[in-house]
Amino acid sequence: MATQNTKTLARLMMAPAVIVLLVWMVVPLAMTLWYSFQNYNLLTPQNVSFAGFFNYVYFYTDPAFFESIWNTLVLVLGVLLITVIGGIAIALLIDQPIFGQGIVRILVISPFFVMPPVAALIWKNMIMHPGYGVLADVARFFGAQPVDWFAQYPLFSIIIIVAWQWLPFATLILLTALQSLDSEQKEAAEMDGANAFNRFIYLTLPHLSRAITVVILIQTIFLLGIYAEILVTTNGGPGYASTNLTFLIYRTARLGYDVGGGAAGGIIAVVLANIVAIFLMRAVGKNLDR
């Protein structure tokens, strides 16, 4: 019974959240756009002038820009590959009849709750350190030379850390989807003589496809913004070897004090994120219609 009264009330109740988010979305973005056309360095704030497209040309023709875009892609795709495949495997494993399933679940999802700086520092110092890390101890045990992970494979090392943080998320969502699979269907397939492999390919995987899509899209949104893990491990180096787009903008704006250049970089980050967002919105939007 939607009378005019309740409609007005509904609008009033919605207004604060909508207005706050609208301001939050419009004002900073408009400012970023504005700054991207200005010569503005925080070290010389008195010399602000119109720059035209200089910041864009400057930022987008910098070799570091292409390196950072490439690193962003490798980082996102690498983590997605590990977490999706690993997540499916672990979800299938936990879904088996096992002793102590609850505790196994808790152990597996725990890394997700570890704040990024802690996760990165534990891995950097206690696991991957070339002198005292556990991996170095393992290497020495087998008579091999310990690897200096962050010097030799900086981006790969960060991928490992980030994948460790996100593997629980993928596992948990895929497990939830897996457990909603109708067990009668599984039994029917079994009775019809389908082996485990065929059951997985023709029954389980199609059932998981929606959850996999959601995992990929949501993780991508977060993975495009990876920052703290890079800050506390490699600080983007050596050179720009582990600098992603987020970190490059941070370097330009905060370490280089270049407001205009950082803003121009920010605009492309928005464009990139929007491309992903459009796909995610479609996937989520479908769910609303049902």
Add this chain to the structure above:
Amino acid sequence: MARTVTRGSKIGWTIAAWVVALLIFFPILYAFITSLKTEPEAIAGFSLIPSGTFENYVTVQTQRDYFKPFMNSVVLSIGSTILALLFAIPAAWSMAFSPTKRTKDILMWMLSTKMMPAVAVLIPIFILFRNFGLLDTRIGLTVMLTLINLPIVVWMLYTYFREIPGEILEAARMDGASLWKEIVYVLTPMAVPGIASTLLLNIILAWNEAFWTIQLTTTNAAPLTAFIASFSSPQGLFWAKLSAASTMAIAPILILGWFSQKQLVRGLTFGAVK
């Protein structure tokens, strides 16, 4: 016919699952073990048996004033969550119970604000914060965390509220219940579990937020994320202390997280996977 499970295969799967689970959990466990070692022990090579000292926990407090960033984390995560709920509960309530043609669009638009990369607005936010004197203040950061998590809070509440049958509200209205009574006696008891779940998940998200908390603080308002990140400089002999600080930083949220597995799936997939 139930699937027949032989005892042998169950034991086999159990061993495999536990090995994988312990490997994944190992870094956390090892940090905890290291926190109970002395500094020389911490770099003396692989060992799962610490000498069992608690001095690192004491040292972290006495030398680095651990309690201050810890309290900042508590205040920021709880404060921003409550603030977000104040905005989100009325909005989600009206969207769930008085939906209009535009409700879906508004929800999708709110979700889209969450997709904006933080770094894209780093410069304006930093300059605004500086000009308004909000840098390194709890107030500024609380507002920030509220804004970035508000879309998720609205969405989660919406998916919970939508499951409350509207007929119950109509029945209450028929019986002459006023709006106030409707909210207090009918809606609240049914909505509390959803609100509690949302609260829990949002505290976890705010506690672990590591972009704005690092960018906008230095010392006064720095929560644990910024505090721990300040340990990143390459000094050699501090791993046991770092481990103690890390253990204390993650333990409360780890325990909260264990209780919120279901809500986590729901909240972070915006209801797309349940």
